[in-house]
Amino acid sequence: MRDGVKLAKRGIPAVALVTEDFWVQGDFVARSVGVPDVPRVQLPHPVAGSGHDHMTKVAGDIAPSIVAAWKGEA
Numbered sequence: 001m002r003d004g005v006k007l008a009k010r011g012i013p014a015v016a017l018v019t020e021d022f023w024v025q026g027d028f029v030a031r032s033v034g035v036p037d038v039p040r041v042q043l044p045h046p047v048a049g050s051g052h053d054h055m056t057k058v059a060g061d062i063a064p065s066i067v068a069a070w071k072g073e074a
Helices: 002-009 020-032 052-070
Strands: 016-019 040-043
Touching: 002 016, 002 020, 016 020, 020 040, 040 052
Parallel strands: 016 040
Antiparallel strands: none
């Protein structure tokens, strides 16, 4: 979340990837640093350590949402 906020504050198009278990914390971070509308996409939790095949599936499923959020369409 913080990386997405840092990029957005510099004017660099960014989409923060946040797992569902940390979505509420992402809201808090975005509001607390003054960028409540930073584009975000929710991922299933957990992703890390879930294996190559699972991560590949998640990436394929979520890629259109990332592009849409990056374009401001989501």
